[in-house]
Amino acid sequence: MSTPPVLALRGISRRFGAVQALRDVELEIHAGEVVALVGDNGAGKSTLVKVITGVAPADEGAIEWEGRPVRISRPHEARALGIACVYQDLALCESLDVVGNIFLGHEICRAGVLDEVSMERRARELDLLDTLSTGIANVRVPVTALSAGQRQTVAICRALLSRPKLLILDEPTAALGVSQTARFLDLIEHLRERGIGVLLISHNLGDVKAVADEVAVLRLGRNNGFFDVLTTPQEQIISSMTGATDNAVTHRKAWEAVR
Amino acid sequence: MKGTDASGDPAGPVAAAERRPAVRERGLRVRAGECTHKLRTGDVGSVPVVVVLIMIWTAFQLLDHHFLSPRNLSNLSVDIVGTGLIAVGIVFVLLLGEVDLSVGSVSGLAAAVFAVLNVNNGTPEWLAIVAAVLTGTVIGVVQGFFFAKVGVPSFVVTLAGLLAWNGLMLYVLGASGTINLRDTGLIPALTIEYFHNPAATYGLAALGATAYFFASHRDARRRRAAGVPYRPLGSTAVRTAGIAVIAFAAAFVLSRFQGLPLALLLFLAFVVCLDVVLRRTSYGRKIFSIGGGVEAARRAGINVVWMRISAFAASATLAAIGGLFLASRVASVGQTSGSSNLLINAIAAAVIGGASLFGGRGSPWSAVLGILVIQSIASGMVLMGIETAVQYMITGGVLLGAVVLDSLSRQSQKAHGRA
Known part of the structure; x- marks a missing residue:
């Protein structure tokens, strides 16, 4: 690719006490691209969000922002770079x-x-x-x-x-009705047209397929495949989430296919 | 007394009006429909308290025609000031969704500090006043620290304060028990000074109405220039007329007795300034946001600890100032100064006026309306020679009614929010 990704995570690991929440996680998000991050409960999605937003910085690994290495160890550093996050609970007054x-x-x-x-x-x-x-x-x-x-x-x-370059949406459709979800997906299209990179964390594969360009699957704190949304059948993503295709060969193939 | 109501009334509706969609060229019927919608969805604002106030006044006037006499209303307007200031302070804390039970004791302690310094020790009056007010501020900071930083519930911190500061007041007063204030000076003048010249009374009424008109008009012009919805000139004119009628009626009543009481003027000045601070500055916005959702405020980068401490400091400072007014009214400081009755009245005033116990809703004007209700009941009962026992029961009933209304309006808002 000619332009470097807005955000690239290289070999991110994070440990909470004895629990290895993330291990060698890779992720790339380009401007104007919607990347969905899916995974079962406890797969490490929330931890990855915390790493990116500086709430729980990574123990190991490198973060690149628009091609240059950066350190994100505090929330305001993430904000200063241009990372904004909408949490599931919205946090409104x-x-x-x-x-x-x-x-x-x-x-x-x-x-x-x-x-x-x-x-x-x-x-x-x-x-x-x-x-x-x-x-x-x-x-x-x-x-x-x-x-x-x-x-x-x-x-x-x-x-x-704050005119962010990367917007993280944590379980945005969880509390929405059908028509509201449809409108919300329109909104994501709108954001993509404006050239904002979007990281969409979701359980709902229907929404993901409707709007995302690429799906990154996390399983037990590791990458378990990157899929192109248009060409990958939903069953394959689900089996990747649940571990039915839990081997290095499949997700390497998928990764290469995307690139 | 109507004077307070006069400028008091604007603020409630005005506060609500600012949030109202002032879409241009909208028919009266649409706006009326909007009002009913607001009421139905639980946004009752200050309507109930105004209705209650009118009912109380009508009832007492029917029972005793002295109630609405210039003398009684003028006295009422001075009586509300001390407790009213304390209630205004409590609004700060209520907006956070917390409560301050120590304000009664703090007001008594501040008055005692002033009396002992000024009367017993001969300290210059201004220095004694500063010391008394600062006593309140320091107490507020200490209580705020224990609540916001240490994490003790505000109820417990201020309950401890209620006891401790009352004890300190008795200690400061010492063996003498009661100290009579000097006859001359600023503090006695607070509640016995009147501006007898009618020009002052009517001038204030005119000033209030004009200031309201120009502020609203300027706002509307800026909104129109910015291309956002604004309130049409006609609507502003109607509102201004409403304010002017109440203000001039109050001025008329006051000028028929002694004129404009200094205490009332100072009270209104305090309320107007604090209302601007709470509604129009970023500090006030932060206070409201903490009451509406602490987590949201924290994530927005607001220093919640500091804001909480400052609100408790404001509450205790205003309690101290209110205590000085109360001492001035009775010209002495005694062991019963700052009794628990005072605390109940102050909290009840803020809540009756429309400040929510759940935080995030209320304004200094709600304290004004509430204290008017409470003091009107007290004054009417005294006129009719009804014992305090009955007075307590009625005030208690009104308070319960106000809190029920608050809870119901919250439920209704929730129900409609989800709809």
């Missing part, structure tokens, strides 16, 4: 309105007073609120009054405020 939540911690002030007008305008300029047509007609309603899908949009807008 119930009583604040949409604009308040999007700008929380990064309020725009004028002469020491909150500049609500500028914030509201910029919130609208993110144009996700409109293009998604998630029905957030009014950016001044408290988040309590929003549906799960709308809340998710707010959380993603919040993550996009």
